[in-house]
Amino acid sequence: MTVIADDRITSVLEAAEGVLAKRAGTSVQLDGPEDLGGTGRSTVIRARVLDNPVSLDRTVVVKAFDEHTPASQVLREIASYRYATALPTQSRPGPQLLASELEARVLVLTDLGHGxxxxxxxxxxxxxxxxxxxxxxxxxxxxxxxxxxxxxxxxxxxxxxxxxxxxxxxxxxxxxxxxxxxxxxxxxxxxxxxxxxxxxxxxxxxxxxxxxxxxxxxxxxxxxxxxxxxxxxxxxxxxxxxxxxxxxxxxxxxxxxxxxxxxxxxxxxxxxxxxxxxxxxxxxxxxxxxxxxxxxxxxxxxxxxxxxxxxxxxxxxxxxxxxxxxxxxxxxxxxxxxxxxxxxxxxxxxxxxxxxxxxxxxxxxxxxxxxxxxxxxxxxx
Structure with a gap:
C-alpha cells in the first residue's frame, strides 16, 4: 500500500487520535497512513501508532465516513463492531473495535494485517x-x-x-x-x-x-x-x-x-x-x-x-x-x-x-x- 498525505487523510487521522485519546485518557499519535480503499462514502487507512499509552498494536485501521453517509448507517456499523468485539475470542468474525464516535463518524479497529x-x-x-x-x-x-x-x-x-x-x-x-x-x-x-x-x-x-x-x-x-x-x-x-x-x-x-x-x-x-x-x-x-x-x-x-x-x-x-x-x-x-x-x-x-x-x-x-x-x-x- 502507498503512504498517502492529503487534507482528507489528515483530518481522519486527527479524528482517530481524538477518539483514541478519549479512550486512553491521554494523547495518542498516529502516522504513516496507508490507503486501504473504501466504498466511496468512507475512507479506510492503516496507520502506525507512535505513542502507545494503552498497549495498542503497532498499527491500527481507521474507518471514517463522509458527511453524506446517513447517521443510521454509521451507528449500525459501530453497534455491529461493538457486538462482535464482545464475543468470545474464538468466535469473533473479524477485527475488534478499539474506539469509535458517532458524531465524528470514525471507528478505530485492530489491524488484521495484510494476509x-x-x-x-x-x-x-x-x-x-x-x-x-x-x-x-x-x-x-x-x-x-x-x-x-x-x-x-x-x-x-x-x-x-x-x-x-x-x-x-x-x-x-x-x-x-x-x-x-x-x-x-x-x-x-x-x-x-x-x-x-x-x-x-x-x-x-x-x-x-x-x-x-x-x-x-x-x-x-x-x-x-x-x-x-x-x-x-x-x-x-x-x-x-x-x-x-x-x-x-x-x-x-x-x-x-x-x-x-x-x-x-x-x-x-x-x-x-x-x-x-x-x-x-x-x-x-x-x-x-x-x-x-x-x-x-x-x-x-x-x-x-x-x-x-x-x-x-x-x-x-x-x-x-x-x-x-x-x-x-x-x-x-x-x-x-x-x-x-x-x-x-x-x-x-x-x-x-x-x-x-x-x-x-x-x-x-x-x-x-x-x-x-x-x-x-x-x-x-
Missing part, C-alpha cells in the same frame, strides 16, 4: 487449496452464527446505547433497516416489470418463492448476527483464519441468507482450472457450515435446509439481476453487485444446477433456465 484475500485464494489453480479455503469460510460462518444465536436483544441494546454516546442524537433504527434487505424487497416488488422488460414468463409459484425468502430478513428459525456482505471481497485470511470485514449493514437475519450469499458470489471468482469443481466446492462450504451449527439446530432436515438455502440463493440471484437490468449506478460495493452480464447468467445456471443436484426448488429450476435464456437474448441478442 491473503479470499478473492486471491479462489483464483488459485490448486483445487485442493480452494476447497480448504471455502471449507474454512463455511466454518467461520457457522462459528459466527452459533456464537450469536439468541443475541438479538443484546444487539438492539447496543444500537440504542451507541446512538447516545457523547450526547449524539440517536437515529431511529428498525429491524428492517438493514439496507440490503430493503434492496431485496424492492427487487421483488419490481417482479412484473423485470419479466416484462426481458419478455419472459415464469412458472406459477416463482414470485411466491422470492417473496417467502424476504421473510428471512425479519423472521426465520435460525436468526443470528450477519455483517450482510459475506462475499469473497470482504474476507481476509490470516493466521487466525477467515476474517469478515465491513459491518455497515450488520443485522440479525436468518443464517441461511449468509450461506446462500456465499454460494451465489464465490463461483465468479474461480479460475478456469477450478471452475469444474464448483459443485464439490459448494457442498464443502455448506457441509462445513452445517457442522458448526447442527448441534444448535438439529431439528431441521437436510432436505428442508437445502430447500431454504436454495430459496435464499434464488433471491440473491434475482437481486443481482434486478440491479443490472435497472442499470443501478449507486455506490454499492457488495460482492453480489456486478456490472458483468456473464456473471449474472452464470448465477442462474448455477442455481438451476444446485436445485437439480439437491432435488429442491421445484418449478423454480425451470424458472432459472428460462431466466438464463431470456437474459442471454436480452443482453446479447
Amino acid at each position: 491473503r484475500s479470499m478473492v486471491e485464494l479462489l483464483g488459485s489453480t490448486d483445487a485442493d487449496e480452494v476447497k480448504r479455503g471455502v471449507s474454512a469460510w463455511g466454518q467461520a460462518l457457522g462459528r459466527m452464527h452459533a456464537a450469536t444465536l439468541g443475541g438479538e436483544d443484546d444487539f438492539r441494546v447496543l444500537l440504542r446505547v451507541s446512538g447516545k454516546d457523547r450526547g449524539a442524537k440517536a437515529s431511529r433504527i428498525t429491524a428492517s433497516d438493514g439496507g440490503i434487505g430493503e434492496e431485496a424487497a424492492a427487487s421483488v416488488a419490481a417482479y412484473d416489470e423485470i419479466l416484462s422488460r426481458i419478455d419472459v414468463e415464469l412458472p406459477d409459484g416463482s414470485r411466491e418463492l422470492l417473496t417467502s425468502s424476504l421473510e428471512l430478513f425479519d423472521e426465520g428459525d435460525f436468526r443470528a448476527f450477519s455483517p450482510a456482505d459475506v462475499g469473497p471481497e470482504n474476507i481476509l485470511l490470516n493466521g487466525d483464519g477467515v476474517q469478515f470485514m465491513d459491518y455497515e449493514w450488520g443485522e440479525f437475519r436468518d443464517a441461511t441468507l449468509d450461506v446462500a450469499y456465499a454460494l451465489a458470489t464465490f463461483p465468479a471468482r474461480l479460475s478456469v482450472d477450478v471452475l469444474g469443481e464448483r459443485p464439490d466446492l459448494e457442498t464443502a462450504l455448506g457441509d462445513a457450515w452445517r457442522g458448526e451449527v447442527n448441534p444448535l439446530w438439529p431439528s431441521i432436515s437436510d432436505r428442508g435446509l437445502a430447500q431454504q438455502i436454495f430459496a435464499a440463493r434464488a433471491l440473491w440471484v434475482w437481486l443481482s439481476t434486478y440491479w443490472l437490468i435497472r442499470g443501478d449506478s449507486s455506490d454499492h460495493d457488495w460482492a453480489l453487485h456486478t456490472t458483468d452480464a456473464r456473471v449474472v447468467l452464470s448465477r442462474w445456471a448455477d442455481l438451476a444446477d444446485a436445485g437439480e443436484a439437491y432435488e429442491v426448488g421445484g418449478a423454480f429450476i425451470e424458472a432459472a433456465d428460462r431466466m438464463q435464456e431470456a437474459l442471454r437474448i436480452y443482453w446479447f441478442g
Whole structure:
C-alpha cells in the first residue's frame, strides 16, 4: 500500500487520535497512513501508532465516513463492531473495535494485517487449496452464527446505547433497516416489470418463492448476527483464519441468507482450472457450515435446509439481476453487485444446477433456465 498525505487523510487521522485519546485518557499519535480503499462514502487507512499509552498494536485501521453517509448507517456499523468485539475470542468474525464516535463518524479497529484475500485464494489453480479455503469460510460462518444465536436483544441494546454516546442524537433504527434487505424487497416488488422488460414468463409459484425468502430478513428459525456482505471481497485470511470485514449493514437475519450469499458470489471468482469443481466446492462450504451449527439446530432436515438455502440463493440471484437490468449506478460495493452480464447468467445456471443436484426448488429450476435464456437474448441478442 502507498503512504498517502492529503487534507482528507489528515483530518481522519486527527479524528482517530481524538477518539483514541478519549479512550486512553491521554494523547495518542498516529502516522504513516496507508490507503486501504473504501466504498466511496468512507475512507479506510492503516496507520502506525507512535505513542502507545494503552498497549495498542503497532498499527491500527481507521474507518471514517463522509458527511453524506446517513447517521443510521454509521451507528449500525459501530453497534455491529461493538457486538462482535464482545464475543468470545474464538468466535469473533473479524477485527475488534478499539474506539469509535458517532458524531465524528470514525471507528478505530485492530489491524488484521495484510494476509491473503479470499478473492486471491479462489483464483488459485490448486483445487485442493480452494476447497480448504471455502471449507474454512463455511466454518467461520457457522462459528459466527452459533456464537450469536439468541443475541438479538443484546444487539438492539447496543444500537440504542451507541446512538447516545457523547450526547449524539440517536437515529431511529428498525429491524428492517438493514439496507440490503430493503434492496431485496424492492427487487421483488419490481417482479412484473423485470419479466416484462426481458419478455419472459415464469412458472406459477416463482414470485411466491422470492417473496417467502424476504421473510428471512425479519423472521426465520435460525436468526443470528450477519455483517450482510459475506462475499469473497470482504474476507481476509490470516493466521487466525477467515476474517469478515465491513459491518455497515450488520443485522440479525436468518443464517441461511449468509450461506446462500456465499454460494451465489464465490463461483465468479474461480479460475478456469477450478471452475469444474464448483459443485464439490459448494457442498464443502455448506457441509462445513452445517457442522458448526447442527448441534444448535438439529431439528431441521437436510432436505428442508437445502430447500431454504436454495430459496435464499434464488433471491440473491434475482437481486443481482434486478440491479443490472435497472442499470443501478449507486455506490454499492457488495460482492453480489456486478456490472458483468456473464456473471449474472452464470448465477442462474448455477442455481438451476444446485436445485437439480439437491432435488429442491421445484418449478423454480425451470424458472432459472428460462431466466438464463431470456437474459442471454436480452443482453446479447
